[in-house]
Amino acid sequence: MPDGESYREPRAALSTPLVLVGGVLPALAVGAAAVLGVVVNPAWFVLAVALPLAPPFLITITMLTRNRRTGVVVDDAGITVGALGAARGVYLIPWTAIDTVRLEDSPRLVDAMLKARRIFSPTRYWGVPRGMADFTTPAGVLVPPFAGTVLIIDVAEATSIVGEPPKPRRYFGNYVNVNFFSRTYKSEISSLWLVPTRDPERLAAALADHGFS
Numbered sequence: 001m002p003d004g005e006s007y008r009e010p011r012a013a014l015s016t017p018l019v020l021v022g023g024v025l026p027a028l029a030v031g032a033a034a035v036l037g038v039v040v041n042p043a044w045f046v047l048a049v050a051l052p053l054a055p056p057f058l059i060t061i062t063m064l065t066r067n068r069r070t071g072v073v074v075d076d077a078g079i080t081v082g083a084l085g086a087a088r089g090v091y092l093i094p095w096t097a098i099d100t101v102r103l104e105d106s107p108r109l110v111d112a113m114l115k116a117r118r119i120f121s122p123t124r125y126w127g128v129p130r131g132m133a134d135f136t137t138p139a140g141v142l143v144p145p146f147a148g149t150v151l152i153i154d155v156a157e158a159t160s161i162v163g164e165p166p167k168p169r170r171y172f173g174n175y176v177n178v179n180f181f182s183r184t185y186k187s188e189i190s191s192l193w194l195v196p197t198r199d200p201e202r203l204a205a206a207l208a209d210h211g212f213s
Contacts, residue, residue, distance in 0.1 A: 004076035007206035010084050013067035013123070013196045017146040022064025026057045059126045066123050067144040072151065072195055074206040079153065081140060081195045082163065091140060091163030093193065099156040101212040103200050105149045110194065113152075114141070117192065120171075120185065128173045128183065137185045139165040140193030149200040153193035161189050 030048050037044035051057055071084035078098070082090035104110060114121060120128060120135035124143045128135075143150060155161065165187035172182045197203045207213065 005073060006209055007072070007074035007203055009073075009197060009199060009203070010071040011068070012072050012198060013070040013142065013144040013147070014064075015144070015146050015148060015196070015198060018064055018067065018144055021056075022060040022062075026052055026061055029057070062126055063123075063145055067142075070123070070142050070144070070196065072197060072203065074203070074210070081151075081153075081193060082142065088164045089139070089166045091161050091189075091193075093140075093153060093155060094160050094162075095210060097155050097157040097160035098212070099154045099191075101154075101207055102152050103149050103197070103204060104152055105200070107147060110143060110147065110150050113194075114143070119192075121194075122169070122171060122185070128171050130173075133173065133183065136190075137187050138190035138192055139163075139187040140190065140195070142196065143194050144196055147196045149197050151193075151195045151197050151203065153195070155191045155193065158189050158191050163189075165189065 029051050033044045033048035033051060037048060052061055069083040069086060069089075071081070073080040073084065078092055078094040078096075079101075080090065080092045084090055113119075114124075118132075118135045119141055120132045120137050121141045121143050122137065123141075124145060124147075125132075140153070168184050168186040170182050170184045204213070
C-alpha cells in the first residue's frame with residue numbers, strides 16, 4: 001500500500017452472487033450454445049449471440065458492469081470511494097468533513113433508508129422501479145444488488161468532498177407509462193454516502209485507527 005494508506009478494496013461491490021449471475025452464468029450459457037452450434041446445429045450460434053441481449057442476462061450483465069469498479073480506500077487524507085482509477089465518479093471525503101461512519105449488514109435496513117430518503121441508485125436498479133420516477137441520485141450511493149455489508153458515511157460538510165460526478169444518464173422505467181417512460185438523472189454530491197465492502201472487519205479496524213468506531 002502507498003504511504004499513509006491503511007485500507008484498499010478495489011472491487012468492493014463484486015460479491016459472489018453478483019459475479020455469478022452477472023458473469024459466470026451468462027458465460028456458461030453462451031458457451032453451451034456455441035458448443036451446440038458446433039456439434040448439433042449451426043442455428044445455435046444465433047442463440048449464443050442473442051443471449052447476452054435478452055433478459056434476464058441483459059440486466060445481470062449490466063449490473064455487474066456498473067459495479068465492477070466500485071472501491072474504497074482509507075488513508076491519512078480521508079475515505080476515497082467510487083470508481084477507483086477513473087476520471088469521474090471517484091470522490092475523496094476528508095476526515096474533517098465526516099460526521100459519523102458506521103457499517104450496516106442488513107439489506108432490509110439499507111433498502112428502507114433508500115426509500116425513506118427517496119434515492120434511486122443506478123448501481124442497484126437496472127431501470128427505474130415504479131414509484132421512483134421523482135427520486136434523486138446521490139453520487140455516493142453505490143449499493144449493488146446482493147450487497148452484504150454497507151459502509152454508511154454521514155458528511156457534515158458536503159462542499160469539502162473532492163470529485164466530479166459521472167455525466168447525466170438516461171434510465172428507462174420498468175413499466176410503460178405515458179407520463180414517464182424514461183428520464184435523465186444527474187448525480188449530485190450529497191451528505192449521505194453508502195458503499196459496499198466485502199471485508200468489514202478490516203475496514204472497521206482501519207476506520208478505528210482514525211478515530212471512527
